[in-house]
Amino acid sequence: MDRDGNRGCPKCGHTEADVGEISTTGGGLSKMFDIQTNSFRVVSCASCGYSELYRDTGSRGSDIVDVFLG
Template identity: 80%
Template sequence: MPSEDGCPKCGHGEADVDTISTTGGGLSKMFDIQNRKFEVVSCASCGYSELYRADRSAASDVVDVFFG
C-alpha cells in the first residue's frame, strides 16, 4: 500500500533523479535538435517514474513534488 511520504506507487522512500532531453515539433524534430529538457524522478525500488520540466535548477524541489 503506498505511503504519503514515499513513492506514489509502492511507498518506498528513495528516488533517483536524472535528466533527459527531447525534440519538440517542427524544425527541431526535422533537424533532431533536443531543445526540451525534463527531470525524471524514479523510485529506487519499483522504478515508477514521473517527468517534470527542467525549468527549476534544484533537483530537490522535484523530489519533494514526487514524494508529496
C-alpha cells in the same frame, strides 16, 4: 507515511528516489534537424522504478524529489 511525514513513492511507498535528465525534440524544424528543445527531470523510485517527468524550469533536484515523495 514514514516517521518524517513523507508519503513516499505514489506506487509502492518507498522513500528513496533517483533524479535523471532527458532531452527531447519538439515538432517541425527542430524535429527534422534533431535539435533538443525540451528538457525534463525524471524522478524514479529507487525500489519499484515508477517514474514521473517534470519540465526542467531550473529547480533543484531535491525540490522535485520532495514533490514526488509528497
